[in-house]
Amino acid sequence: MSEKDRNYYARVAQSLRLPTAVAFIDGAYVAPVSGLVMETRNPATGDVIGTVAHCQIADVNRAVAAARRAFNDGTWSRAAPEERKRVLLRLAQLVREHSEQLAVLESLDSGKPIRDCLREIDVEVPATFEWYAELIDKTFGKVAPTGGDACALIVKEPMGVAGLVLPWNFPLLMAAWKLGPTLASGCSAVVKPAEQTSLSTLRLAELASEAGLPPGVLNVVPGMGETAGRAVGCHNDIDVVSFTGSTEVGRCFLSYASESNLKPVGLEMGGKSxxxxxxxxxxxxxxxxxxxxxxxxxxxxxxxxxxxxxxxxxxxxxxxxxxxxxxxxxxxxxxxxxxxxxxxxxxxxxxxxxxxxxxxxxxxxxxxxxxxxxxxxxxxxxxxxxxxxxxxxxxxxxxxxxxxxxxxxxxxxxxxxxxxxxxxxxxxxxxxxxxxxxxxxxxxxxxxxxxxxxxxxxxxxxxIKTPFGGYKRSGSLARDKGTEALDQYLQSKTIWIGVHQP
CATH class of the missing domain: 3.40.309.10 (Aldehyde Dehydrogenase; Chain A, domain 2)
Structure with a gap:
């Protein structure tokens, strides 16, 4: 890094291809139904660096429908573990190949120092996808002890469609923390990035498609918390939500779940450490x-x-x-x-x-x-x-x-x-x-x-091997990172088989 100065990264910034006025739904960039857009500004200068879709309920509905179709058709949810592993490893490789551009994009969008963005995006983000990729074919169910007249299997199945709501302070790293276990489990995802920092997550979705993720498995709906965020939290066809952000907004997502389908909500919120x-x-x-x-x-x-x-x-x-x-x-x-x-x-x-x-x-x-x-x-x-x-x-x-x-x-x-x-x-x-x-x-x-x-x-x-989450008003029982993160996106099923003696 010491050989590359500010002028070098400024040239990288000038070469970036920024997503403009779009969401990412069903494997492609799309314009919002309403045509509404939001400006995104560089916190270091106040300058507008681009626009993203200002998604509303109609856009979230469209994303959820794509995610549900992809989940139900089994192209990802029932894919062989080795196939899901191959795609996530390819995604990790693509992130590394584009880490410099992604880091500059995130630095412009969030104001984070480039040294921090490079460390996170060149090292931690791809390592997260790799770790969950390697976990896919090493996660086993159980056989319960029974008498000779039965065989009892306990298996884990993906929850379905996951709503993932990201904060603005670590945009791509939090996307990886949530998408790694979500995709490893076989779930489809609807991601709502923070309205201040949507650009790197949109680009990540494009890279995931290039890696071989089927259309509809990963969707990104930029927007405000009170519109797109609320639509995710209240949606009756989203099966689980994982949220990182403030305690105040975390309370809202618990309320949204109670108002809709009582979906489980994983919360990682504020701290005073x-x-x-x-x-x-x-x-x-x-x-x-x-x-x-x-x-x-x-x-x-x-x-x-x-x-x-x-x-x-x-x-x-x-x-x-x-x-x-x-x-x-x-x-x-x-x-x-x-x-x-x-x-x-x-x-x-x-x-x-x-x-x-x-x-x-x-x-x-x-x-x-x-x-x-x-x-x-x-x-x-x-x-x-x-x-x-x-x-x-x-x-x-x-x-x-x-x-x-x-x-x-x-x-x-x-x-x-x-x-x-x-x-x-x-x-x-x-x-x-x-x-x-x-x-x-x-x-x-x-x-x-x-x-x-x-x-x-x-x-x-x-x-990445150790779970991260809080006690009291800092969070819920759900955890990011570690094998524990998979528990948010998997549900247990008992299969009881009667065995007839000859």
Whole structure:
């Protein structure tokens, strides 16, 4: 990457063939029935970079009909496991072959730094499709123990048509997290990307068709949440929904299911995740780098962002000094520049929301150790600079609500018990990080933290083999990633066979 500069990626951007004013239904780009379109803007400049279909109920109905036909005719749902595996492996290969163009497209559309887009799309996205492809022919049913007069089989079958609703912060990666197990299971899919970031998902659908996915198996309906999203959630011919986004909208999808066919809904929602540093943890460069990454990665626009940094008072001063020093070094700028580490917020409205939280923190009495929130106000686009609150308390609004921006707050505690009490004092339960040299304390914390993922001595969400999801208002029992993700899209069937004795 170091040999390629901003000018190189700008040339790639100029060469892109952007989907224009379309959805992807039944194996082809199509215009919306209404003719309505939405502009998509580059968050780094505010410039319009293209248009996508503004799908309405008629477009979702058309997509669901295609998905249902494809599921019922069995070209994918009943295809040999080896065939589904071949197509997904080919899709992974095509993503790698086009990863540079996809990464630039996603950077333009979302404002994510190109360095992050390249890592996700060249590595994680194809690896996800490959992992689920390899799982297809290694997933077995069971034979239940019976007497000699019967044989009882327990088999897994695809749910049918899956509605997949994506967030804007990791567009293509979340598409892969959901499409990998959906397609591996044999389901058909209707994908509703976030209205802010639809372009890379539309291109992915085209690549899937090139890989050999039959028409109708994968459909993409861009649109607003209150129109296309609601139509997906309420549709009586969609059998299961998987949603990643805010807790507020997740509630809506539960309501949509109750109003329609009571379809199961998998939810991965908001977070307010803690980064715990106990008194025995050495304040190393590695620890500080993880503290910075956990809060500022993807501009803090990450549901598992560890912006509540709960630090024992014995090491708090050194921790805070070094975090502020490192945060000052974060390169904020043009997402197409490989040196950039922090890009813009996704929309001007979201930028204002983040700035309002910073202002509210100050009004609550939190001291600001680093105040760069407005340092980029004169720059085109929707930038917010890194902000560090030095003495946040657990009761403050900025400590309780998801900010979804580059804001880090330090809370001082004394001992493990107080650290865990503060960490669990939240409506959310998605992720936590714990730094300690004490193995017993690490295991105790991991068991007592009410969240879906606990990382010890390093900030990580795990990898494709480990399930990801939340407790409390961060999610439901459903999980993305791992073999557990398949459970969302498969249902169990018992086949009881009577055996007549001679």
């Amino acid at each position: 803690p980064f715990i540093v106990l008194a025995d943890a050495p304040i190393t460069d590695e620890l500080i780098e993880n503290a910075i990454t956990s809060a500022f990665w993807n501009g803090g626009q990450n549901c598992s962002a560890n912006m509540r940094q709960i630090v024992d008072v014995a090491v708090r001063d050194e921790f805070l000094r070094r975090v502020v020093e490192r945060a000052r070094q974060i390169v904020v700028g043009d997402p197409l520049d490989p040196r950039t580490q922090l890009g813009p917020m996704i929309t001007p409205e979201h930028r204002e929301r983040v700035l309002d939280y910073v202002a509210h923190g100050k009004s609550e009495g939190a001291q600001v150790a680093l105040d760069l929130a407005h340092a980029y106000d004169e720059r085109p686009g929707w930038f917010v600079g890194p902000t560090v609150f030095s003495d946040m308390t657990a009761a403050m609004k900025i400590a309780r609500e998801e900010i979804f921006g580059p804001v880090l707050g330090v809370i001082g505690v004394s001992g493990l018990d107080q650290a865990l009490a503060v960490a669990n004092d939240t409506d959310y339960g998605l992720h936590a990080t714990v730094y300690t040299r004490d193995l017993n304390a690490a295991l105790l914390a991991a068991r007592r933290l009410a969240c879906g993922t606990v990382a010890i001595n390093g900030f990580t969400e795990g990898d």
